[in-house]
Amino acid sequence: MIKIALAEDNSLLATSIIEKLSFFPEDLKFKFRGINGQDFLDKLEKDSNIDVVLLDIQMPVMNGIEACKIISEKFPHIKIIMLTVLDDEVHIFHSIQAGANGYILKDENPKILFESIIEIMNGGAPMSAGIALKALKLLRNPIEEKEEISIEKFDLSIRETEVLTLLSKGFDYKNIAERLFISPSTVRKHIENIYQKLQVHNKVEAIQKAGKHRLV
Amino acid sequence: MIKIALAEDNSLLATSIIEKLSFFPEDLKFKFRGINGQDFLDKLEKDSNIDVVLLDIQMPVMNGIEACKIISEKFPHIKIIMLTVLDDEVHIFHSIQAGANGYILKDENPKILFESIIEIMNGGAPMSAGIALKALKLLRNPIEEKEEISIEKFDLSIRETEVLTLLSKGFDYKNIAERLFISPSTVRKHIENIYQKLQVHNKVEAIQKAGKHRLV
DNA sequence: TATAAAATACGCCATTTAGCTAATTTGACA
DNA sequence: TGTCAAATTAGCTAAATGGCGTATTTTATA
Numbered sequence: 001m002i003k004i005a006l007a008e009d010n011s012l013l014a015t016s017i018i019e020k021l022s023f024f025p026e027d028l029k030f031k032f033r034g035i036n037g038q039d040f041l042d043k044l045e046k047d048s049n050i051d052v053v054l055l056d057i058q059m060p061v062m063n064g065i066e067a068c069k070i071i072s073e074k075f076p077h078i079k080i081i082m083l084t085v086l087d088d089e090v091h092i093f094h095s096i097q098a099g100a101n102g103y104i105l106k107d108e109n110p111k112i113l114f115e116s117i118i119e120i121m122n123g124g125a126p127m128s129a130g131i132a133l134k135a136l137k138l139l140r141n142p143i144e145e146k147e148e149i150s151i152e153k154f155d156l157s158i159r160e161t162e163v164l165t166l167l168s169k170g171f172d173y174k175n176i177a178e179r180l181f182i183s184p185s186t187v188r189k190h191i192e193n194i195y196q197k198l199q200v201h202n203k204v205e206a207i208q209k210a211g212k213h214r215l216v
Numbered sequence: 217m218i219k220i221a222l223a224e225d226n227s228l229l230a231t232s233i234i235e236k237l238s239f240f241p242e243d244l245k246f247k248f249r250g251i252n253g254q255d256f257l258d259k260l261e262k263d264s265n266i267d268v269v270l271l272d273i274q275m276p277v278m279n280g281i282e283a284c285k286i287i288s289e290k291f292p293h294i295k296i297i298m299l300t301v302l303d304d305e306v307h308i309f310h311s312i313q314a315g316a317n318g319y320i321l322k323d324e325n326p327k328i329l330f331e332s333i334i335e336i337m338n339g340g341a342p343m344s345a346g347i348a349l350k351a352l353k354l355l356r357n358p359i360e361e362k363e364e365i366s367i368e369k370f371d372l373s374i375r376e377t378e379v380l381t382l383l384s385k386g387f388d389y390k391n392i393a394e395r396l397f398i399s400p401s402t403v404r405k406h407i408e409n410i411y412q413k414l415q416v417h418n419k420v421e422a423i424q425k426a427g428k429h430r431l432v
Numbered sequence: 433t434a435t436a437a438a439a440t441a442c443g444c445c446a447t448t449t450a451g452c453t454a455a456t457t458t459g460a461c462a
Numbered sequence: 463t464g465t466c467a468a469a470t471t472a473g474c475t476a477a478a479t480g481g482c483g484t485a486t487t488t489t490a491t492a
């Protein structure tokens with residue numbers, strides 16, 4: 001039984017989609033609908049026992065792409081299908097960047113919608129015909145995004161950077177100590193300070209943050 | 217009547233594919249087969265009244281990707297479907313760069329093959345499940361040409377992949393358990409199995425390896 | 433429907449990690 | 463030469479992790 005939630009501001013369309021889902025009562029269970037991105041997220045916080053979310057792109061307050069970003073960040077296990085009338089490259093590109101797994105048009109029939117949901121649950125990436133083609137075009141000619149890398153300063157000392165680098169290589173404290181010819185206690189202290197500066201609480205987060213901000 | 221040509225060095229496989237095509241005598245007309253890229257191009261020069269070509273990737277003399285480049289250059293009206301047993305990102309990426317419109321696995325059944333041909337004629341981009349997903353990953357994270365990506369298969373299950381993904385986000389066992397609605401013990405067991413399969417012994421190594429092989 | 437694979441779950445135990453406090457040493461530099 | 467930040471070391475404690483064994487339930491599929 002696949003648990004589904006929907007974000008769609010237009011009530012008529014929402015009803016239509018929910019009705020399509022109801023064609024498959026054996027396999028699909030519709031749980032709730034948000035009337036915009038924010039409302040949807042609030043509801044998802046309360047009940048995140050969801051397998052697949054269907055996100056409209058054009059919504060007031062918070063659009064589907066913003067919502068998609070947050071959902072894929074906070075609930076990475078949830079599969080996301082963008083549901084839209086638009087099939088332009090920019091939206092497709094941004095949706096994919098935001099972490100969407102599928103991208104299908106609103107006017108697809110119940111069967112297609114159902115098959116897309118099954119496909120996404122099986123690890124696939126359902127896309128309406130035409131969408132896939134545009135995704136391919138994007139692959140051939142990637143849109144150049146002027147990425148805004150936040151140049152936050154964490155003020156790591158030279159030694160701390162060394163430790164962080166070794167940490168990111170997968171060495172444990174003892175090994176780092178050996179490599180830097182210092183005591184494990186010192187390594188621990190450095191790591192403690194690194195965590196403090198990066199505002200994280202474990203190795204993986206530190207490494208992720210370091211990578212994101214190109215510290216290592 | 218859609219006119220089709222095939223490039224495939226293995227006679228048995230070629231026969232098998234041609235037989236699949238013969239399931240739809242009303243719609244498909246098989247015209248010729250080349251035994252390698254060069255042979256195929258020679259034949260195509262003589263008869264370029266073709267709608268769709270099916271290209272094997274691994275072929276002697278000239279491989280499918282090379283052939284694809286030349287065909288999409290010289291005969292832009294011809295649709296190209298790469299037909300392969302490989303589904304690794306490098307081949308997918310290069311095929312798309314070379315101008316392929318579709319990318320499907322050799323072991324797909326006649327119906328899927330037929331539908332793919334119809335889809336490509338309608339301007340779509342047929343891809344086997346899994347291929348599309350990898351194409352999406354490529355869009356999110358374009359390949360750096362230089363790096364060699366080994367195509368080791370670690371055979372992680374779907375659940376294991378989910379756990380690995382969450383692990384890579386920095387969640388601890390308890391959090392992963394909550395997000396997947398399973399017990400922390402189960403998460404631990406999954407992680408144990410992941411480590412076994414990836415041949416690693418801690419989180420950081422697992423994440424590194426996963427990243428290197430684009431498992432997440 | 434029989435079987436295999438995957439997913440689920442616990443317990444025991446050793447190791448590693450993380451947070452806190454405290455103290456000493458070193459090097460730069462004003 | 464005195465100050466200050468950085469680097470160094472250690473002990474205490476709790477939490478998280480990893481390895482190994484065992485066992486049941488679910489799912490997929492031959």
